[in-house]
Amino acid sequence: MAVAPEKPKIYEGSRIPSPVPTSLIVSPERRESGDIMQINFGPNHPSTHGVLRLIVDLDGEEVVGIEAVIGYLHTGFEKSMEQKTWWKGITFSPRIDYVGYQSNELVYVLAVEKLLGMEIPEKAVWMRMLLAELNRIHSHLVFLGTSALELGAISMFWYCFRERDMILDLSEMVTGQRMHTRYFQVGGLAEDIPEGFYDECRSFVEWMPKALDDYLALLDRNGIWLERTRGVGRLSADDAIALSQSGPNLRASGVDWDLRRDQPYLAYDQVDFRVPVYENGDVYDRYRVRMDEMRESVRIVDQCLRRLERMRGRPWIADDRKVVLPPREELHTSMESLIHHFKLVTEGFRGPEGEVFVTIESPRGEQGCYIVSQGGPKPWRIHFRAPSFAALEATATCANGSLVADLIAIVGSLDAVMGDVDR
Amino acid sequence: MANDWGDAPGYVSHEERLGELTVTIDAAHIREACEFARDELGFNLLSDIVAVDYLGWGRPGVSGYIGTDSGRDINFPMTQGLQVLPRVMPKRFAVKYHLLAMRDRPARVRLTTWVEDGESLDSVVPVWPGADFFEREQFDLMGIVFDGHPNLKRLLMDDDWEGHPLRKDYPIGGEPVRFSEAE
Numbered sequence: 001m002a003v004a005p006e007k008p009k010i011y012e013g014s015r016i017p018s019p020v021p022t023s024l025i026v027s028p029e030r031r032e033s034g035d036i037m038q039i040n041f042g043p044n045h046p047s048t049h050g051v052l053r054l055i056v057d058l059d060g061e062e063v064v065g066i067e068a069v070i071g072y073l074h075t076g077f078e079k080s081m082e083q084k085t086w087w088k089g090i091t092f093s094p095r096i097d098y099v100g101y102q103s104n105e106l107v108y109v110l111a112v113e114k115l116l117g118m119e120i121p122e123k124a125v126w127m128r129m130l131l132a133e134l135n136r137i138h139s140h141l142v143f144l145g146t147s148a149l150e151l152g153a154i155s156m157f158w159y160c161f162r163e164r165d166m167i168l169d170l171s172e173m174v175t176g177q178r179m180h181t182r183y184f185q186v187g188g189l190a191e192d193i194p195e196g197f198y199d200e201c202r203s204f205v206e207w208m209p210k211a212l213d214d215y216l217a218l219l220d221r222n223g224i225w226l227e228r229t230r231g232v233g234r235l236s237a238d239d240a241i242a243l244s245q246s247g248p249n250l251r252a253s254g255v256d257w258d259l260r261r262d263q264p265y266l267a268y269d270q271v272d273f274r275v276p277v278y279e280n281g282d283v284y285d286r287y288r289v290r291m292d293e294m295r296e297s298v299r300i301v302d303q304c305l306r307r308l309e310r311m312r313g314r315p316w317i318a319d320d321r322k323v324v325l326p327p328r329e330e331l332h333t334s335m336e337s338l339i340h341h342f343k344l345v346t347e348g349f350r351g352p353e354g355e356v357f358v359t360i361e362s363p364r365g366e367q368g369c370y371i372v373s374q375g376g377p378k379p380w381r382i383h384f385r386a387p388s389f390a391a392l393e394a395t396a397t398c399a400n401g402s403l404v405a406d407l408i409a410i411v412g413s414l415d416a417v418m419g420d421v422d423r
Numbered sequence: 424m425a426n427d428w429g430d431a432p433g434y435v436s437h438e439e440r441l442g443e444l445t446v447t448i449d450a451a452h453i454r455e456a457c458e459f460a461r462d463e464l465g466f467n468l469l470s471d472i473v474a475v476d477y478l479g480w481g482r483p484g485v486s487g488y489i490g491t492d493s494g495r496d497i498n499f500p501m502t503q504g505l506q507v508l509p510r511v512m513p514k515r516f517a518v519k520y521h522l523l524a525m526r527d528r529p530a531r532v533r534l535t536t537w538v539e540d541g542e543s544l545d546s547v548v549p550v551w552p553g554a555d556f557f558e559r560e561q562f563d564l565m566g567i568v569f570d571g572h573p574n575l576k577r578l579l580m581d582d583d584w585e586g587h588p589l590r591k592d593y594p595i596g597g598e599p600v601r602f603s604e605a606e
Contacts, residue, residue: 019573021552071579078564079588083595114441241525244469244553257525353509356441357521357533359470368521370473374480375505381589385471385521393556422579 010236010253010281015400016243022393023067024400026057035059041407043072050418052411054395061403066396073422081382085348086112087186089379093369094180096384097420099142101180102135103362104384109184110265111358111369115351116186120318122267123311124188129266130201130304131174131183132360133297137208138167139363140290140297147287147412148219151228156218163211166204173197186349187324188317198309205302212295219287229284233398233410236281243397244390247365248289249414253281259361271303283406283413290415323349348377357385364388364415388420427464428532431456443533450536454545457520457534461550466522466532469547472557473519474565477512478591481505513537518544518567543568546575564589 017024026036036057043053051072057065077096081089093108094101106128113120145160168178174197175181175190183190219225235245240253250257258275260268276292278285317324325344326337351373359368368385391414398410428437433452438445448456460466483504514537524530538544546569547554558569559578566587569575577584586593 016552020555021548021573022555023574071577071581074579076588079595117441241467242552244551244557246468255525262525262529350506353507354441355443355445355533357443357471357531359523359531366470366523368471370471370519370521372475374483374509375507376483380480381473381475383471383473385473389556389560390553393553 010234010279014239014242015236016239016397017400021243022396024057024063024065024396025067026065030059030064031057036064038065043069050421052392052416052418052421054407054411056404056407058404061405063399063402063404063407066399066407068392068395070392070418070421073418075423077423078382078384082379085377086351086379087344087348089382090182090184090186091180093384094182095419096423097362097364097367097386097388097417098179099417100135100139100363100367100420102131102184103360103367105181105184106132107358107360107362107367107369107384109186110360111356111371112186112351114356114358115354115371115373116323116349118187118318118320118323120188121315123193123308123314123316124318125267126304126307126311127189127193127316128184129268129271130301130308131171131181132266133300133304134167134170136297136363137294137301138164140294141167143290143363143412143415144215144287147409148225150408150412151225153219153222153225156215159211159214159218163208166207170197170201170204173200185317185324187320188315190317192316193308198305201301201305205298205305208298209295212291212298216291226284228406228409229287229413230282231280232283232406233402233413234280234282235394235398239397240281240394243394245365245394246387246390247361247363248286248293249365249391249394251275251277252285252289254279259359259366263359265358265360271300273297273300283409286413286415350375350377351379359385362387364391364417364420366390384420384423386420386423388416388418389423391416392421430463431459443531445533445535447535447537450538450542450544453518453520453534453536454547454550457522457547457550460522460532460534464524465526466524466530468523468525469551469553469557470521470523470531471519472547472554472561473521474561474567474589475517475519476515476565476589476591477517478515480512481509484508514539516540516565516567518561520547538567540566543570545570546572548572563587566590 038057041054041056043051053069055067077092081092093104096104141160141164145157148156172178175183235253237253237255240250256277261275273296276289278288321340326340330337353375355372357370359366365387370383371379372381374380399407428446432455433449435447485504516538518536520534522532558572561567562575563577563580
């Protein structure tokens, strides 16, 4: 997996600014010279995908200073979740990264299950994988549509959002919600998979590769797109690792690393997929990695669907009455079920004392959930390792010496979702 | 894997629980220990830095038949005690460094250091530049001071914010509300 030594380097040495690795600072002498113009980029600029403020120092069109100011979307998720029982926390987690919501939900649920030492039914494992991969496509479509829109390719936005809507329709069919589904429960899934889902999902799997071909035809032979993205915002493999980058941003810099393959969770070791890696570390490669990943995700969805079709009628949630809500119909006939239901809804279940750190490959990279439990019904401390937060740290390195027009392409290509950054 | 850590600078102890390796490092040697982890043991990526406030840890006590000493408030169903007392923690704050070794046999480790309120830690920005935001976030929300950090200022909260919201003694609703009756 390590960086192959014989490949040409993206650039020699390190371009990480010093002394502050995440911001470029203009020297006082240069600022005195009067050539430097300081502008505010954001916080409400359409291309910042939320509320990101960049304080940019320009010398002509060249970016010579940059500092990211974040926190405009800080909502205190971690503090709030400390006040809620384990199962109420599931509602919070998807709202952190509101584009890759299913991954957030998954990592939280996996962390609680690891703490409890729970086994979950096979059907739930495969359905979680399927939804996580659909969500990866969804997230990359939003990335692709908005990035292309910012560089002037407006039609891409409509095409991407057409397919995105298909995914939201599928999500609505299974979970009742288009986004922020709360479909993953501690122990499995909230409901069984509806019968019509298999056919709908199958037709999406057949449709999506054609749509991806269309995207490639629209963008990959588009001179403006290529000129605006190739060689722009380069990030070397060593710098990417030093800056804690993960996911597509890392793979675009030539690091062959994907948690789904290298530290498999769910049943990723039982599906066949390729990990796309590109070597130039520029905006173009970050776009290509995500394009290829969508194609691989479609393949994984296809394999999950084949498995799930053979699991009709199997249980979708663990049969553990101390953690999982009893079936609704039992509440009318069984006293024990009623007591369990009451206890779970009022007090919630208790996690044992301990700490866990679970990481998964979200659409944006290494998504981690760290939980400390005191042994009570609420988490003592909960923390999310946000891949977008780390991705923003690379902004200054990528934008080092670039033009101000490229800044939009660079910020878009790092694919930071501000909800995930600020939490 | 675990016994490689015996030579780490400032090594105190290690423990494997729930399949995760935790190595406790003396707070004075955290930067050397991180350098050792990166250069000698191949932990090339800093995944995360997180601080935990253990103020009031285990205070609910063990619940008896009618709840704990302080009683049990039926309007707050979570006020009954714990089933077992948790382990005693040595100091108020723990700072945890989650490291990842990206290689053919990947490994993860959690380095734990303990500090009291007001004590500071060496910054690991010289080891991993990516620690910049992580340390600023923990400084902002938990009030842990990292010596040698090039730009230690608030990150998520306002620059003039008072207090550190993730501390256990920071109240819920600790934000001043405008137009409330209290004004």
